[in-house]
Amino acid sequence: MFQSGTEWVRADFHLHTKADKEFSYNGEQDRFVSDYIYNLKKENIRVGVITNHNKFDLKEYRGLKKKARKENITLLPGVELSVKEGANGIHCLIVFKEEDWIKGNSESVNQFLDEVFKGIENRENENTRCNKDLAGTVETLDSYNNDYFILMAHIEQKSGFFKECNGGLIGSLSKKRWFKEKVLGFQKGQTRDKMKQLEKWMGYKLPYIEGSDCKSIEEIGKGKKSYIKIGDGTFDSVILALKDYQNRTSLTENNYNHGHIKSVELIGGKMDNQKINLSPELNSLIGIRGSGKSSIIEAIRYSLDIRPSTADEDYKTEVVKNLLESGGQVIIELQDNHKKNYKIKRILGESPHILDENGEEIGVTVNSILQTPLYFGQKDLSYMKNGFELELLNKLVGKKIKFFERDLNDINDQLGNQITQLYQLNDKVEDLPDLKKNLTDIKHKINIFEENGLTTKLSKQVNFQKDERNIENVYKLINKFKEDMEHLLNSPGLIELNELRNQESSEVPELFINLSREVSSVIAVKKEIQEIIDKIDSSSQQVKKYLEEIQEIISSLEEEFAEIKREIDIPNLNPDDFAKLKTNEDNLIKEIDQVTTQEETKGDIESKIRATLDKRNQLLLQEFQVYKDEIEKINSNQNSLELNIEFKGNKESFLENLRQSFRGSNINQSAYQSISETHSDFSALIGDVLLEDSKVTSSLVTEAQLIKVKGMIKENYNEQLKVRTPNKIEIKYHGKPITRHSIGQRASALVLFILSQKDNNLIMIDQPEDDLDNQVIYNEIITKVKERKPEVQFIFATHNANIPVLGDSEQVIAVSYDEKKLSTKIGSVDNKDIQNKIVDIMEGGQEAFNKRTQIYNLWKND
Structure with missing residues (x-):
């Protein structure tokens, strides 16, 4: 039980057995225990309290408990006691701490009942009241100096707390210290x-729990259900759950x-063959400084293929190497939002491999299984370079804006091509006067040939x-056109x-037949293209043949052309120049x-460039x-933070990029500033x-600078x-910009x-307390963690x-390190x-903890 720490289990706080006078069992006597536990298991009841009317049978309880333990079911000893209170008495479910009330073959429960x-005779009758009222019952129980708690049974029915007591009595009882300490819940408040009236009389709330109040095996678990969150099958774990009932x-x-x-799971290295089971909620790696907590969290980060921040990337990489060592491997079992299971395997220095439930590699990214996992290592929370706010937000919304980046790249390419066309055209237009001048020169030279009568020849x-x-x-x-068609x-x-082409539909088959026909029609065009x-x-x-033909004709006339050129004998005129x-x-x-x-x-x-520039801005506005x-959403979810965003507002980043891009242009700081602001x-x-x-x-720089x-x-x-x-992005914390706050x-x-x-x-965070103070951790961080951890x-x-402790960690991993091996002790906070x-690791040991407690109590009393 509880391998993954604290978990929700079904609990039945009101169980009767064969030992109860009102219980009916027609099966074979030696099958009762097996039948009873079988029905608990069938109803998925993992915590039960045996509460027979005014009676406790130790032998039967031990038989049931032994069998239940084998099925990972926790049974606690109890009794349904009818106390002398109200019109018809009140039925109370008293739950005893076994270690206190049962010692070997002796127990104190029946001694209490006798008292x-x-x-009073016939006490096993459910309506027989004891000779004590509620206050007297508690006083008697306390005299044994053993732990217990009380639940008020079927409070709206006969002999129930609400049914039998008036508002004045309820108000009076609930104000008593002993009532507040020992009465921890109400059954069947429906x-x-x-x-609401009960809470008004009392002035505070108690949890509502359920119990089947079964009078036969068939009634076990019937009716409304009750669940508690525990991390250990013990009385103390149950009582803690009831006290933290919210x-x-x-x-x-x-x-x-x-x-x-x-x-x-880690194979090889300093944690060879060790496996850490994690809760879906809060997991706390604890240990003294240097114990290896960060090594484990970094190994998880590495397996999920999350890159550390550039602040201390080398250090974190070395931490993983030191833990896994050469050939070391991390194996992570995980579940996605649809309850499908996967494994991630990563050997040090190799890429991660993601496998499905059948062990088949599926070739997906971690983000497709775990939705946007976040990691913050040591120093990440205090590392605050320009633009860190946007980087942080990008971690949170990266999945939602991923396609914007792709579309922006396409637009930038399109814009670049259009600008290239414009520059090329501008260059050609600038060359136009030179082209015309060259043409005039050539015509003049051709004219000399004409004046000498050589043109005809x-x-x-x-x-x-x-x-x-x-x-x-x-x-x-023609060949260029052919290439385009082949493309x-x-x-x-x-x-x-x-x-x-051959898609089918089970819902609209005829529509998909028509769809296939149209696809086939388009595919048929392929044949037509091939024919073209x-x-x-x-x-x-x-x-090509025509080209070869004219080349053959020209070749055959070479001697004729040569003869004509030989006949021309004009000084400074070369006949070859004419061609x-x-x-x-x-x-x-x-x-x-x-x-x-x-x-x-x-x-x-x-016009196209202007339109593409506008398209680019529209895309950025969508992002x-x-x-x-x-x-x-962030602003509405809490009151401590206020975020604001300004479109293209990080001028410091633009200013730095301007400096880098125009290095060597002799632009001064003031001009750069003006460009970035304008x-x-x-x-x-x-x-x-x-x-x-x-x-x-041109109004921001000099003429020489503008040219550059x-x-x-x-x-x-x-x-x-x-x-x-x-x-x-500006983050305000309690109304003041975050940059004006202390590091903590x-x-x-x-x-x-x-x-x-x-x-x-x-969300993984390595030692956030290094940068936080305790008051903030308790007042804000812990509150938010407890609110968010179910999701x-x-x-x-x-x-x-x-x-x-205050976060009520579902799973705690205590880490220790002896230079050769890193070891863990794992369990829930219960x-x-x-x-x-x-206490040993975080409070300096029991003695230090006790001394601090004494001092705090003295300060409080003063």
């Missing part, structure tokens, strides 16, 4: 109005629906060469459609026409809204320089577009920030007793051995 029923009792079953780590060769170039250009364009043929979309490609290829081959000049003339005319045509599209390119919504980010700066002729930027800025933007715009101006207060604010999240399955798994490494460990 309170002295002179009418809401009556329970957190440890329930009339409905409690199930854990969040993903969590079930166990951590050389035109045949020039025309053939021009025809060859035209055919060659057609051949290239379309191999489109991933067509491949995916082909895989989806074949036609293009056929044309390409034909044009080159005519080729250059054609190329320049085409290039000038092309640039002139493209210049007309400049406005379209600029900003996700942050804003998350911040509103422009929201690099995209705004690039837009001003490229689209608005530096209208804004323009040049550096042209060289680096693709990289600059990737650099974001982060949103600025800042860390406290961050822990509260972390604990206020709703979407994280696991989030916490793993704390700590040497502060407040966390495991476990006596663990309680002793807490």
Whole structure:
């Protein structure tokens, strides 16, 4: 029992047995114990109290308890006592601490019963009242100096506390010290109005519990159910649950629906063959400094593939190496939100492997099983560089904004391509005067050939060469078109459609038949595309033949052309230059026409860039809204923290990135400051320089600096577009910005920030008390942990007793280290051995604890 620490179990506080006069059993006498325990197990009752009417049978109780123990069921001794109070007496369920009341073969329960029923016959009748009222009964019980507690039975029925007592008596009794100390709950408080009235009379609340009040084996567990949260099958664990009833009792079953780590096993290294079972709620690794608490939490972090912060990454990496040693391995068993089980195995230095319940590798990430696990190691809470608030928020909402990053990269690529087109066009337009001048020069040189009457003689060769170039250009364009069609043929979309062609539906089969028909229709286009490609290829081959044909003709005319050139004998005129000049003339005319045509599209390119810049900002605003919504949740979940967010507000980050990007431009600090305050980010700066002729930027820098800025933007715009101006998040703690608080207060604010999240399955924090003060831990942190732990798994490494004790830690792992081996002692906070460990480790031992308690009591009395 309780391998994973404290857990919810069903409890029946009102069980009768064959020893009770009112109980009916028709089975074989030697089968009673087995039948009884079988029915407890069948009803999933793991804690029961034997409460026969005014009677306790030690032999029967021991037989039942022995059998129950084998089935991991805890039975406690008790009695249903009818006390002399109210109109018809009150039935009380008295639960005894076995170690106190039963010693070997002797017990004090019947001695107590003999005392309170002295002179009264037929006491086993359920309506027979003892000779003591409630106060007298408690006084008699206390005289034995043994531990016990009382539950008021079936309080709304006959002989019930509410039914038999009036408001004045209830108010009077409930104010008594002995009542408050010993009466710990009410059974079968079922009418809401009556329970409100009861609480009004009393002035405080007690838990409502259930018991089947069974009169036969078949009635065991019937009726309403009761659950308690315990970590040890003992009287003390049950009494602790009833005293902390707000957190440890329930009339409905409690199930854990969040993903969590079930166990951590280490193979090799300093914890070879040790396994740590974890609770889905609060787990506390305790130990003196240097005991190895951090080693375990770092091993878990490493297995989950969570990178430590850059603050002390090397140190944390060494901690894991020191624990696991060469070849060491961590195996984590975990469960997701859908109650499916997995294993993560990671050998030191290797990648983690995630396996399903069948041991098959499934190739998913940890985040797909454990929803956004958070880890904060030593110093992480006090490490506060610029922008740490956003980094922290990113850990919490990273899953929600992941696709924004992908879309932003696509937009940045699109924007970069458009800017490239504009720069290329601008460069060509700038070169246009030179192109025209070159054309004029070439025409002048051609004119010299014409004046000497050589044009006619050389035109045949020039025309053939021009025809060859035209055919060659057609051949290239046809092949380029063919490549484009082949790319379309191999489109991933067509491949995916082909895989989806035969989908079926059990709900709308006819609709999916029609869907398949349309997919097949699109797939059929693939055949048509292939036919087009074949036609293009056929044309390409034909044009190639034309090219080869004209090349053969030119080759056959080479001697004719050579003869013409030999006949020309004009000083300073080379006939070969004429052909080159005519080729250059054609190329320049085409290039000038092309640039002139493209210049007309400049406005379209600029419009596209403006639209893409707006698209980029709209995407960033959508991401900003996700942050804003998350911040509103955080602000509404608690009162200590207030978060605010400003769109692209981290100007310090933008300023630093400007310095890095324009290093060497001779821009001074004041100008950098002005640029960062005037422009929201690099995209705004690039837009001003490229689209608005530096209208804004020119007023912020000198002319010489502007020239350098323009040049550096042209060289680096693709990289600059990737650099974001982060949103600025301000965290206020108790109304004051976190940056103006002490380290301890800042860390406290961050822990509260972390604990206020709703979407994280696991939160691990290593020794938060290093940066927190005890008052904050108790007043705020512990309160929030107790509120959140039914929905989030916490793993704390700590040497502060407040966390495991006041946090009511479901599982405690006491760690010790002797330089060669790291050892653990594991159990819930209910476990006596663990309680002793807490006192020894965290309070300096029992003697120190007792002395402090004495001093605190003296101070309190003074």
